[in-house]
Amino acid sequence: MGVKGLTTFIDTNQELLEDTKLCKTKLILDGNNVYHFVYYNYRVAHAYGGDYLQYRNSVDSFFKSLLTCDIEPYVIFDGGYEKDDRKLQTILGRARSRISSSNQIVAGNGSPRIMPILAYEVFCEVIKELGIQHRTCDYEADGEIASLANYFNCPVLSNDSDFCVFDLTAGYIPLDYVNFKPAKSQESTTDLHLNCQLFKLSNLTQEFANVSNTHMPLFATLLGNDLIGTDVFEAFFNNIKLPKLKSKRIFVSKRNSKMLGVLSWLQAYDDVDEACEVVVSHLKKNERDNVLKMMKQSIEAYKIPVCTLHSVFESEQGNPTEISYTGCVLPAWFIGAIRRCELPVFLLNALTLHRVILLAQIEDHNLPSSWKCALNIRRSIYGMLLGDEAQGKICEYDREKKSLRQTNEEPLYSVMSYGRLPSLNQIPNLSEEERKDIFLNTLGLTESTLSGVHREHWFTTAVLAYWIQNTEPRLMKWHLFAIIVCLITLNVCDTEEVEATQDSSERYESQTLPPWSCIKQCTTSDEKAHLNNNLTRILTTHSNKTKHHQNTNISIVHMFSQLQTCIQAALYLNQLLLSPIPNPSPSLIYDGTLCCKLASSLETRPDPELYTQEILGRKSKMVEFFQDFQTVILSLIDATSEEMFRLNEKTSKKTSKKKKKAKKQDQKQDSSEMITDKSENSESVAQDLIICDLSNRFHGLADD
Structure with missing residues (x-):
């Protein structure tokens, strides 16, 4: 919610705000508002669909600023939509506005901003790792946030002007009026605080x-x-x-x-x-009753309810088997998982309202929506949620061209190689093996097809195989090359150094795709520096050539937007099945700036695979992993590259002689743009760039 014009009014009347030193207090955070704020305030790139590692680091920095000042944050998220549809038109209006913003970004107007679709997952990961108290409400969270704040007699942190209207005893702190750099007090050299400004309702009403x-x-x-x-x-x-x-x-x-x-x-x-x-x-007389009803409903929304959330944080709850929700009796494990932020609210809306809103990404509006790619995964999810054909269909609101359209999607109640899908009540009673089979079969795989692939890679390989087979139009092989390099960079070139062990090479050879820790152990500091330098040079060169992100081929961005919908749908499926396989962080799968700009560079190469090997360093274990990963993916989709990948029109007509000539030219061009293997032993380069700090390195190249 938000009161029209109230934020602007406060901005022009800052005398209504009180200077405050925030420290040693509980603080209630409007979760939905905060996770958007952090993405935009920390200037995380969004033009290529999300730089999730940079966002993860920003969220971590945000909360550590609070914790450093002895502030105890409680993060409260919105729940499902109300069954009376009181806000449906507002929600649909925002979905249409997002389509418009996407279109403006694609057209070259960089001012609109679109929140990447996997940001919420990354945000929740960080707060769980930091031990931050968190909760998802059943419906909109504003009233519960106000109630909990008054119970603890502490402020609310948000940018939602509705909190200027709630009668908050300790006030409301607008996010825009907080300096998140901890400061020392004059009275103490050790105590830290955050300088901020606080709004109290009485400061306005007393006028x-x-x-x-x-x-x-x-x-x-x-x-x-x-x-x-x-x-x-x-x-x-x-x-x-x-x-x-x-x-x-x-x-x-x-x-x-x-x-x-x-x-x-x-x-x-x-x-x-x-x-x-x-x-x-x-x-008009015929309007009065309806408007009066709407007015009372709006006024009621600002009344602070009796606080119940505090009991969730202060004591253990009982374990009922069923919970009533919007007139429906739902399994307690399901509602409990929603409230603990272990399942997305998307599932709750699909189950109780039979309706979901698929928010537009930055994509080619002349092509089908990127969400179409993951439709079959969602249909399987819908089948398990509804559990019975008599429950009907799920209404999906999605982009069609530049408009918002609704379609009724038929749930899938069985999948090939597994059979009938379980209902919500049945899922907790299934063995881990059964739940794992459901996940893999839904994505078109079986465990036997993943022989030699470490469990750590199951999710990623399954999603990539599904993505390749369901993209529209078909992708090029260099799309796959780009995402594999992205995976290697995010998981091997991080700030954590892993000590090599004697059996690391043996472990590598024993599996087709060994765990990341093994690959890191087999990768030298010089090899990491080589990859780091080459990517930096490629991205810098690309940034110099394209002053605005819209000059990057939108078809490339669209292709990776489809990948993101597959990642999200697979995450939801795995979570619904109680995570039978390891759930990877989106921040370790996808980096929009890296993937899109690397793909743009590969697109121009006569031999993208050779160029990719040069980037990684031909003699490194990273090249070996890159080749093995390709082999695994092609074996999973059980098809030749000609069947699954489009031919590059620019090179398909070349004769083999021309290809050889182009390859030599490509190698010459590579040597001028990249640090080749000969320079890998440079100690100065290795010391300067041994650690691939993606959050800093790519941020400056985002053209955002």
Whole structure:
């Protein structure tokens, strides 16, 4: 939710805010608001679909700033949509706006921002690793956040102007008014705090003689929020003359004169119900009852409920077998997992409302939506959620061209090689082996096809194989090369040094795809530096050639947007099945800037595979892994490259003689753009770039 114009009003009247040193306190965080804020405030690149490692590091830095100051954060997320659809039109409006923003970014207007679809998963990973208290509410979280804040007598941290309306005893801290760099107090050289500014409702209402905190929900309603638009009250505003505010403290601009006029008008009414009747009396008779109902619903949304969340954090709960939710009786394990942030709210909406919103990514709007690629995985999820053909279909809202369209998707109740899918009640009773088979079979694989592949790679190999077979249009082989290099870079070239052991090479040879730790042990510091240098040179060269990210081939971005939908759907499937295989972090699978720019560079090469090997270092174990990974993927899809990959139109017509000539030219070009194997032993290079700090290295190349 959010009150129209209220944030701008506070920005122009900062005298209403109190300077505060935030430390040694509990703090309630609006989770949905905060995870967006961190992505944008820390300037994480989004133009290529998400730089998740940089985002992960930013989230970690954000929370460590709080913890350093002895601040105890509680992160509260929104739950499912209300069954009465009170906010459906607002939600659909935002989905349409996101399509428009995507189109603007593709067209070259870089000002809109789109939150990458896997950011929530990364955010939750970090708060769990840091031991941050967290919870997902059943519905919208605003009321629960306000209730918990008043229970603990601590502030709320958000950028949602609705918290200016709630009667919060310890106030509301706008995220935009916090300096997240810990500062030392003059009184103590050891105690740290965050300098910030805090809003209290009384700071505003005291400017108006007869306006109390109880008037503020009506004030917010008349201005318009997510539940009711201000256009509903057009007749009211046209028929009354709002009094002018006389105040030396509050700045009155044309933009906020209406807002202050409403507050001045409210001074004439002690009773909020009476004021509501006056408002609707100016409307058409056939509209009054409906508008009055909407007004009361909006006002009710700002009433702080009795706090129940505190018991979740302060004591262990019982273990009921079933829980009633929106009139449905659902398995307690499922609702419990939703509330503990172990399952996404997406599943809850699909189950209770039979409706989901698929948010547009940065993609080619002339092609089918990127979400189509993962449809069959979602259909299997829907089948397990509904459990019965009589439950009907799931309505998906998705992009079609530049518009939002709805389609009714048929759930899948069985998958090949496994048979009938389990219902929600049956899932916890299945063995891990059965749940693993369901996951792999849904993605078109079996455990036997993954022989020699370490379990750590099962998720990634399964998703990539599914992606290759379901993309539209078919991908080029260099798309696959780019994502494999991305995987190697994210998992091998990190800040953690692994000591080589005597059996590391033996372990490597014993498996087709050994675990990442084994590959790291077999990779020297010079080899890491070689890869780091080559990627930096490629990305820098690409950035110099393209001043704006829209110049990167949008078909490349679209292809990797399809991959992200597959990653998300597979994560949801694995989570629903209680994670029978290791769930990897999206931050260790995909980096948008790296993948898209590397793919753009490979696209121009006569021999992309040779060029990829040069990037990795021909004699390194990373090249061996790259080749083995290709072999595994092709064996999983059981097809030749000609059947699964499009031919590169630029090179398919060349004769073998021309290819050989081009390959020699490519090698010459490679030597001018990359540090070749001969320079791998340079100690100075190795010492400077031995650690691949992706969050810093790619951030400067994001063109964002």
